[in-house]
Amino acid sequence: MSWHMAKACHDMGDPKNAMVQARAAGVCAQQAEHPGLVALTFGLKSLITYWSNKGTEALHYARQGAAECPGLRGTVAVWLAGLEARAAALLGDEEAARAAIQRAQELREQVQHDDLDRLGGLLTFPESKHLYYTVESEVLLGYGNGRIAALAEEAVERFSDPDAPDWAFGDLAGAQCNLALTRLYSGEVDGAAEAIRPVLDLAPAHRNRGIIVSADRVGTALLRGSARDAVTARDLRAEIEAYSPNRPALPR
Known part of the structure; x- marks a missing residue:
């Protein structure tokens, strides 16, 4: 208990x-x-x-x-x-x-x-969660090459069936945020926005601690590189800042 x-x-x-x-x-x-x-x-x-x-x-x-x-x-x-x-x-x-x-x-x-x-x-x-952890480790190290991006997509796919015995909405959201990060590392702002959209659309009651932190990582990454000044990036950052009313805004 x-x-x-x-x-x-x-x-x-x-x-x-x-x-x-x-x-x-x-x-x-x-x-x-x-x-x-x-x-x-x-x-x-x-x-x-x-x-x-x-x-x-x-x-x-x-x-x-x-x-x-x-x-x-x-x-x-x-x-x-x-x-x-x-x-x-x-x-x-x-x-x-x-x-x-x-x-x-x-x-x-x-x-x-x-x-x-x-x-x-x-x-x-389960193996699906193991893959998610592996991708997250690579993303935290700053890697988002083609191989990691493919693994990130596979991790999202493995959590795509809500009827699967090892499905968890938190793991799916984390995998989607990791996919968004791999795309940002490659300069694909629109692709990152697409990947994180289901996470941002989660009902407030489903936004647990891990999901909020994962979304924040995407928001922080949007402040770096060429993505910083893109209109899509600015809109996405604003949405992530409003995602959880109980934590401070992202650094600027």
């Missing part, structure tokens, strides 16, 4: 209470002597701090989870490596990010689904 409460607090933009609940979940997992659940709580702490732009803490929790729970073969091990890659990329540490991306892929190839995977939902880390 605490684990899901932590995720709910995080989605609602309350990282302080999310961490309180995540720590409570960690204590319960330790008392249950369940390595998979222990790893899952470290992953959750990494997730919460990552979306709070605390890359150093996010990296620490991801690595601590892997260190304290070695030998896991379920997808939680892949998740920890994916979280490490994103946190390292957020910090601009390309070497660490690439090593974690490679390790996540190696762990994916060795996966043996465990009891958490069989429960599914938030307790498993």
Whole structure:
């Protein structure tokens, strides 16, 4: 229960209470002597701090989870490596990010689904989400070449079916924002606007913490390079600034 409460607090933009609940979940997992659940709580702490732009803490929790729970073969091990890659990329540490991306892929190839995977939902880390994390790591490192753009499009496509068991509107929105960023890196302002449009059209009640941060990244990227003065870019920045009334405007 605490684990899901932590995720709910995080989605609602309350990282302080999310961490309180995540720590409570960690204590319960330790008392249950369940390595998979222990790893899952470290992953959750990494997730919460990552979306709070605390890359150093996010990296620490991801690595601590892997260190304290070695030998896991379920997808939680892949998740920890994916979280490490994103946190390292957020910090601009390309070497660490690439090593974690490679390790996540190696762990994916060795996966043996465990009891958490069989429960599914938030307790498993499917290939679609793995791809989304990989693309996000590349985007955070500043890459948006043809290969990354193709992977970004594939990530969006994998979340296109709302009836799929691993579908999540937050992951779809994140993938769409990453696609928008890859297009901006190539100077495709109109293409970026097209990619992020479904995100901007989400009802306010669906704009969770991760989605708002992802949209903000697009807004910040619109301030750079030749896109800065384009009419489409200015309009898009204004729309992103109004996306969440509870956070400060984008830097200018």
